Amino acid sequence: MASFSAYGLGLLAALMLAAWWRSRRGEAVMMARALAAPLCVTSAFVGSAVLKDVVREPRPCQVLPVGTTLEACPAPGDWSLPSNHTVIVFAGAAVLWLVDRRLGGIAVLLAVAMAVSRVVVGVHYPHDVTAGAVVGAAAGYGLGLLSGRGGAVVARHRHGRLQWWLSA
Numbered sequence: 402m403a404s405f406s407a408y409g410l411g412l413l414a415a416l417m418l419a420a421w422w423r424s425r426r427g428e429a430v431m432m433a434r435a436l437a438a439p440l441c442v443t444s445a446f447v448g449s450a451v452l453k454d455v456v457r458e459p460r461p462c463q464v465l466p467v468g469t470t471l472e473a474c475p476a477p478g479d480w481s482l483p484s485n486h487t488v489i490v491f492a493g494a495a496v497l498w499l500v501d502r503r504l505g506g507i508a509v510l511l512a513v514a515m516a517v518s519r520v521v522v523g524v525h526y527p528h529d530v531t532a533g534a535v536v537g538a539a540a541g542y543g544l545g546l547l548s549g550r551g552g553a554v555v556a557r558h559r560h561g562r563l564q565w566w567l568s569a
């Protein structure tokens with residue numbers, strides 16, 4: 402559980418790469434969303450980090466007498482609400498849902514598992530991951546819809562210098 406909690410984000414990266422691969426021969430809007438997915442996820446993470454600095458909630462492993470946790474407790478000042486891991490995977494799942502429903506469904510399962518793991522390893526409260534899921538899904542879905550506007554750019558460049566990246 403601790404390894405998944407720490408390294409499960411790599412699975413999201415693999416799903417984003419698969420979305421790019423699967424969308425390369427599809428509609429330009431889907432390709433634009435697949436290409437923008439990492440930027441959408443990064444933007445959601447930045448928003449989450451700003452929110453953490455505003456809320457400043459200590460982690461459960463810092464304030465509750467829980468003893469040893471499955472994951473090392475972050476240092477004081479590394480705030481709990483919302484869970485960044487959860488924001489990242491739910492933002493990724495929302496964008497992937499807009500690109501490819503099958504990959505999006507897998508990403509949703511990954512996101513739920515990541516949220517649960519963050520509570521189980523002792524570094525987040527349940528409300529931290531709930532807030533992270535809401536923030537991440539909203540940001541990912543909104544930014545994913547917005548990134549679809551890049552479809553015209555993708556369509557224009559599919560036969561130009563970027564052809565290899567857009568239709569490999």
